[in-house]
Amino acid sequence: MELQTLKVFQTVAKLGSISQAARELQYAQSNITMKIQQLETELQTALFYRHNRGTALTAKGSMLLTYTEKIFQLIEETKNVMNDDQTPKGPLIIGSMETTAAVRLPAIFSKYLKDYPQVDLTLKTGSTEENIHGVLQYEIDGAFVAGPIEHPELIQKEVFEEELILVTDTIHPPISSIEDIQTRTLLVFRTGCSYRKRLEEWFHQERVIPKKIMEFGTLDAIIGCVSAGLGISMVPQSVVAKQIQEGTLRKHSLPKPFGKVKTVFIYRKDKYVPSSLLKFINMLSD
Numbered sequence: 001m002e003l004q005t006l007k008v009f010q011t012v013a014k015l016g017s018i019s020q021a022a023r024e025l026q027y028a029q030s031n032i033t034m035k036i037q038q039l040e041t042e043l044q045t046a047l048f049y050r051h052n053r054g055t056a057l058t059a060k061g062s063m064l065l066t067y068t069e070k071i072f073q074l075i076e077e078t079k080n081v082m083n084d085d086q087t088p089k090g091p092l093i094i095g096s097m098e099t100t101a102a103v104r105l106p107a108i109f110s111k112y113l114k115d116y117p118q119v120d121l122t123l124k125t126g127s128t129e130e131n132i133h134g135v136l137q138y139e140i141d142g143a144f145v146a147g148p149i150e151h152p153e154l155i156q157k158e159v160f161e162e163e164l165i166l167v168t169d170t171i172h173p174p175i176s177s178i179e180d181i182q183t184r185t186l187l188v189f190r191t192g193c194s195y196r197k198r199l200e201e202w203f204h205q206e207r208v209i210p211k212k213i214m215e216f217g218t219l220d221a222i223i224g225c226v227s228a229g230l231g232i233s234m235v236p237q238s239v240v241a242k243q244i245q246e247g248t249l250r251k252h253s254l255p256k257p258f259g260k261v262k263t264v265f266i267y268r269k270d271k272y273v274p275s276s277l278l279k280f281i282n283m284l285s286d
Contacts, residue, residue: 095143
């Protein structure tokens with residue numbers, strides 16, 4: 001079983017078409033077909049269903065694709081190990097919740113890049129769910145997410161504890177119970193956001209159904225709409241401390257256990273930790 005043949009198989013599986021795979025790999029279509037047939041003969045099983053629109057993986061084909069991706073990931077990791085002279089350099093992709101990126105990361109990133117200028121640091125923001133998926137799929141090297149995270153393939157390191165609060169416009173009366181806000185619109189991030197999940201869990205626990213939920217893509221949009229009186233939101237206090245101090249937002253405390261959340265940094269257990277990521281993790285401890 002040759003690596004070149006596995007690459008052909010992986011490309012056909014990804015694109016779902018032999019002709020598209022031939023164009024991407026710059027091979028003759030007949031060569032792609034031949035290599036797939038040779039692989040199926042060697043493994044004594046069908047890897048694809050052929051149909052008018054292209055190809056689809058069989059159950060055995062899906063299993064082979066999983067192993068193929070692991071093989072190529074291991075090869076890439078081996079190259080990284082061999083080329084790592086313990087000097088932090090090269091690409092480092094960090095994922096984060098937008099709230100953490102806005103408040104906590106600027107100082108950390110600034111210090112890190114000052115100490116290790118050869119690192120090409122990239123930040124990708126997304127929900128906790130999206131960041132976990134990114135780390136598991138080797139798309140990002142590590143991520144800041146709402147914890148705790150219990151996953152057999154991940155290591156988590158606690159880095160911050162946030163106080164969660166409700167925020168409203170400044171003329172909103174005090175909030176003493178969930179009944180005080182059940183008719184208000186909830187302003188939240190898309191599904192997958194841990195803070196949204198916690199807010200929904202509070203409503204569910206109290207057996208109250210919110211009047212309306214509006215989804216937003218950015219933190220600035222949520223804060224602006226809360227300030228304008230469009231609805232309420234649940235956010236870390238550190239994110240809106242300035243607006244509260246300036247008098248453009250009003251904060252309201254949350255009941256236990258909804259008022260505290262830990263932010264953890266996650267990365268894969270089975271992946272070689274390059275010096276660039278190791279130095280970043282060590283900096284979090286400092």
